Amino acid sequence: MAPIPLAVTTSTKVDADQIREARAVASRWGLPFLPRRPKEGIAPWFGVKADALLVVGGDGVTLWDGEGSFGFHAGMAHLRRMRVRDGEPDAFVRVAELRPGDSVLDCTLGLAQDALVASLMVGPSGRVVGLEKSLALSVVAGEGLRRYELGPDSGPIEVVHADAREYLKTLPSGAFDVVFFDPMFAKPKKAQPAFEVLRRFAEHAPLTAETLAEGRRVARRWVVVKGARYSDDLKKLGLEPEPGSRFTDVIWGRLGPFP
Structure with a gap:
């Protein structure tokens, strides 16, 4: 199967609140949610599971691709x-x-x-x-x-x-x-x-x-x-x-x- 162009997942410190927030972000924007095991790296996902990921963590939502990342900052x-x-x-x-x-x-x-x-x-x-x-x-x-x-x-x-x-x-x-x-x-x-x-x-x-x-x-x-x-x-x-x-x-x- 071709990788998903853009999906939502959690940070490495997975807990129930973070999963709920990540699912809510995915729902608000009509994107798929990909569950992540604690401490699981996302580098192997790029080009296989997804082309890019929106990672929901304690510092908000960060956009990742295979070459880097950035998040919102005023x-x-x-x-x-x-x-x-x-x-x-x-x-x-x-x-x-x-x-x-x-x-x-x-x-x-x-x-x-x-x-x-x-x-x-x-x-x-x-x-x-x-x-x-x-x-x-x-x-x-x-x-x-x-x-x-x-x-x-x-x-x-x-x-x-x-x-x-x-x-x-x-x-x-x-x-x-x-x-x-x-x-x-x-x-x-x-x-x-x-x-x-x-x-x-x-x-x-x-x-x-x-x-x-x-x-x-x-x-x-x-x-x-x-x-x-x-x-x-x-x-x-x-x-x-x-x-x-x-x-x-x-x-x-x-x-x-x-x-």
Whole structure:
């Protein structure tokens, strides 16, 4: 039999609570659950039982394949949220003009770094929806956010496993205040091994003019696109970088809605 593309299992410290949680994760995302004996290694499973595994343990859900692993970590988003709370500027907040009560559609959720910042800015009266085409990344982000304490000053983040190009077509015009795209950079810089695992599962298709136009139809205020200073990704879409720091590799472009 061919290996399962993606399955859920437990960590090596198997107990009844962990098995229940792993089965619940599998049920929430429509994935098979593979039982694991205590201290049983998963390396022999790859290419035989499964191509990739979501391992449920005390530290949350970790994605493994035959070459490495990574899990959800708020990382820089947590630091950005702390800075925003202290009144410091944030480039995404500035370009998108995020405000309390806004609805934000993040079309490329990844590990929800910008969605976490948006959640703080829109507040409990706002809404953030994150789309992620990769089922594996959807589970890592969704389960990670279930365990992350947003706080009473933040709005909910809804994770949807969907292709943004198709999802946008199902929405009425003006459905969200801000539509956001953060395509995977075509020319990656050197990164940690865990990020290389993420890249293997992430969507690599470039943002197209057609999808950008759908975003403009759905947005009430801005469509925001994140790009890399060392690429011509924004230029290809007819976007001019917004003014910003020359000390960062990240640039931002935006377009208003269609008249």
